[in-house]
Amino acid sequence: MINAPPGIIFILGALLVPFLRGNIRKAYLLLLPLVAFVDLLYMPHGTNYVFNFIGLDLIFARVDSLSMVFAYVFVIIAFIGNLYAIHVKESWQHMTALIYAGSALGVVFAGDLFSLFIFWEIMAIASALLIWSRKTKASLNAGFRYILVHIFGGVCLLAGIALHFSNTGSILFGNIGLDGLDTYLIFLGFIINAAVPPLHAWLVDAYPESTITGTVFLSAFTTKTAVYVLARSFPGTEILIIIGALMTVYPIFYAVLENDIRKVLGYSLINQVGFMITGIGIGTALSINGTVSHAFCHIIYKALLFMSMGSVIYMTGKDKFTDLGGLYKTMPLTLIFCMIGAASISAFPLFSGFISKSMIVTASAEGGMLLTWFLLLFASAGVFHHAGIKVPYFTFFAHDSGIRAKEPPLNMLLAMGIAAFLCIFIGIYPDILYNILPYPVDFIPYTTPHVVSQLQLLFFAGLAFLFLITYGYYPPEQRAINLDTDWFYRKGAKWFTWFINNPLSEFSRLTAQATLNFFLFLLWFSRNPLAALKILLNIEKNREKYPNIPQYLEVVNLNAILTLIFLSICILVFLLK
């Protein structure tokens, strides 16, 4: 018996959740990822679970080292996320989270484009349900925008798959490469899920509106499955380097301006995914390894950050930096976990981010891409500012908000503890991660130049921050805005804002207006096509005379005429041919 695909274990297992109560459910929620993990450990490489569906081979378990890395971290994060959320009472939240995790695993193991698409859609629906489960008006609206974007992406993907199938006659999911309309459509479908600017708005829009526990799941799966499929199908595509480099830089400006805690983390999520996309674009063995390992580490430390900030929100009920501060006195453990996450995302040596991010940066340097390398370094400093310093500083220190919240419940602490342990453990023993990467690794992170240059970068970035704090240049609530803007960037940002405000917004206003007018016309026209046609053709002069329901029996005459027209057109066309 070959092991069942873990995605199926999750999805089928999720269906049982509503029938369980109390401690049994808690045990079950923790047991399910463990079962899947053991299942993964003994998963043979190769292609299994092939079903023939009207002449197409649907492959549900194509296992190789690339899919295994993602599968491992997905199962780990499902366990941590479940532990973190175990106190939640609504069973359907657990259910959607499990289905969401299962469909992400399904994507990772899908060996053909159709089964990939099916899991892709389930993933979109499950994650939208997870956003809606907060049940506030804001989350409802954000969820709607989220699902619309993903349906659009899904349709692009499906159209691309269909065209690809008709062009090549194969639905095998492997290296696709950009050539022709079909691959562009598939590519578009993929990068919408990867939150590539300017298609990233759904992420920062929706993630902060989800429940505290749901965000942990959301941060892990959707973007990282996109990274996986891109790494599988478009490695070495040059445009990804440009896209990725822009992705790393672009969100930084927004992240330092933002006041909502989880929005800042959302922006830093895009920034980190940018590193991975760049790695895919470079396409060498080293950079792909870097991408995969960075995805692995990123899922864990980003979840840790979301969990620690979630604990703060859970205990205080506030999610704006201006309302928080001075929490270090009463939430020391949360602070420590948050600092570990912050150190990892800022790539401090001995933390997990360091051993993976440096691979991508080195790969860009080895490829001789000076500008990319520079942008990545700049983004590294930027991420240290907003995720590494800003988040913990304004939450736990800064001005004392007077809130004296207690530590979160034990299960939340435990979940954060496990994630924090993994961050440090991988940082110290990178070989464990390196051994499961798709390509053999001959990269040593802890060389003197690496460590020294990284420390220099972080040191000066930190110094800038200290300088601003000590001299009290800026009032507390606005510190964040001015943190990493010296005159050069300020000018760039100014130009950028001008561009956004004037030509770009004018263009988008005009297109929006045109689309709106078009749809309004369609609506007007479709209410009563017959009368509308009369008005358009000037048969009916009086425009006010526009009834909602077609007139009595007039339709019969019209339809008879239409039928005769149809018949005569057909006869003419075919007889004259």
Add this chain to the structure above:
Amino acid sequence: MNYTLILPEIIICAFALMSLVLAMFRRDKTDDTAGYLSIFGLISSIIFVVPLFDIKALLFNGFFIIDPLAIIFKIVFISISLLVAICSIAYTKKWENKPEYYFLLLCTTLGMMITASSGDLITLYIGLELTGLSSYPLVAFTKKDISSESSMKYFMFGAFFSAVTLFGISLVYGATGSTSIASALNIIDYKIALIAMLFLIAGFGFKTAIVPFHMWLADTHSGAPTSISAFLSGGIINVAFVALIRVLLVAMPTLNIQYGLILLVLSILTMTFGNIVALSQRHIKRMFAYSTIAQAGYIIVGLAVASSPDQEIAKLGIAAMLLHLIVHLFMKGGAFIAVAAVAESAGYDIRDYAGLGKRAPITASFMLIFLISLAGIVPTAGFISKLLLLISAIKFGDLGILLAISLLLNSILSCCYYGRLARYMFFIKPKDDSKIKEDIMFLIPMGIATIFILIMGLYPAPFVNIAISVANSLV
């Protein structure tokens, strides 16, 4: 002659007459006996239909055919009739003259079954007329102004298109001296064959609501009793599909007429028109009626693909079409039954559906599943059948890509109005949040439809295989 082959029809006919006889002896005007009687009749008829699946036979000198296509359509027709009959028990609770209602329902079913089995253009015509004539009074059954008006329109359209159909048949007869469907093969003159085929397409296209013969549908649906709307959408539009399959596939391939091209244009027109008009509808039954037009457009995609010279592709097209037709029956029938279930307390405007998720949770969640399936989203049957249509369209060739693209674009468009209804049901607060009583007789047919949709969505293989085996028997 083996009478077990037409036993299902005999049973339906007998039960129809029985409910008419019952009408003579009734004391209580709102008595439900006729309803239960016809449910029993339909169930026993379906029991006798299913074992006939693999049989091929000609009865009455070839006037009456038993083959997998006929049987699958008979199962389809009896199932929608059954769903409608069950929900009618609850829907017609306060009505009078119920035996006549069920008599007409069974007669319509009988007409549909005869059409499915017809081997001759005369049988086909008789079946279609029986279907039509018994459904006109059903639409007007409540005797309200609006339903009388819509029945009137329906009747006038029906008369016009009957004439068109008859003209097509008479052309075939005039050219060959025979009315059997296969005799159309013998028409030598290209012009006569073409005109005959066009008239037949127009005549059948009326019942399937293909644009430009669609205009009866929305008015009739919105005026008819809601249970009958379910019957119209799920059953009656399918009758003409079986007629189209019979005539086009059996008679036309050898005539060297590219009827696929005509159907392709009609299909794109139909789905686009249906979806665009449905966007602006606020009357829920009109919205679903236009959505039926759009879905009919999807179904014709399969028929257009069936004109392909490559037999494998043609088979796939027929299978996809059959599957979507069956799925559409369950989802649209189910959706109309859900509308019927809340019609009395809520009404027909989309704004009346605000907060239905709280007011009638079971009905609303069934409705949600129907909407998801109608929009063609995983994991429902609607997705599977639409995917099959898409695959077959792509395999059709260059023109097929055009079909596939319009299918996809239309799917997105349709999400807007299905999604809007879902939004009203679950996310908008109602003015009046009193609970609506959910009658078990509404829940049973909705439950059956939901179970079918989910089973087929999750495990499509056996259904696809059945559809393909039916297609194999045709080509």
